[in-house]
Amino acid sequence: MKNRLKVLRAERDWSQAVLGDKLDVSRQTINAIETGRYDPSLPLAFKIARLFGRTIEDIFEDKPEESPENISADAKLAP
């Protein structure tokens, strides 16, 4: 899952450790979320969204994998 966490963090000039402290998680967890290696739980996603004053959808992008099947299905759905 793609996300804008790194950008939002950079806008506030926070380090991963600072953001981790604010969210009560480790720096390693912030790094894993930013690099897309870990998708946070719903409670943590809400916590992140609240901290940045955004909605979850603003921060996390649930984009399905680009595959030929998905592309053709999308094309069929398009008007």
Add this chain to the structure above:
Amino acid sequence: MQTKHAHRRYMKLFIPAMALYLFSMIGISFARKHDTLPEPMLYAAAIIPAVFIIIWILGHMRYIHELDEFMQKLQVKAVLFGLAGIMIIATIWGLMEELAGAPALPVFYVVPGFYFIYGLAYIIIAKRAGVKGWGAYL
């Protein structure tokens, strides 16, 4: 609770538990060697080191419980590898004992065996998850 705080709490329990385990093992081995305890008492005394191992295991469970969700996930994965590994080894060796007459290994080796496999698994899992250096443990 933050990982570093959970780790600190774990070490505060782990170090004294292991020190007491070591002292009790030395004490009971000494008592056995010099026949200072009668046999029934020796049976009871042999359980004392196990108490410290149980405290350590419970401390480890608390440590995992106190970690944040991502670090918890890595730990749980490593524990599963440790359990699977030690069960596979115990099954294979047990069958070799039963069916081929292999020498009997002390059951006591299950805990160190589990922690050895768990430790190796955790290093690999943490590395694959992008958690590097001492930050993975502190």
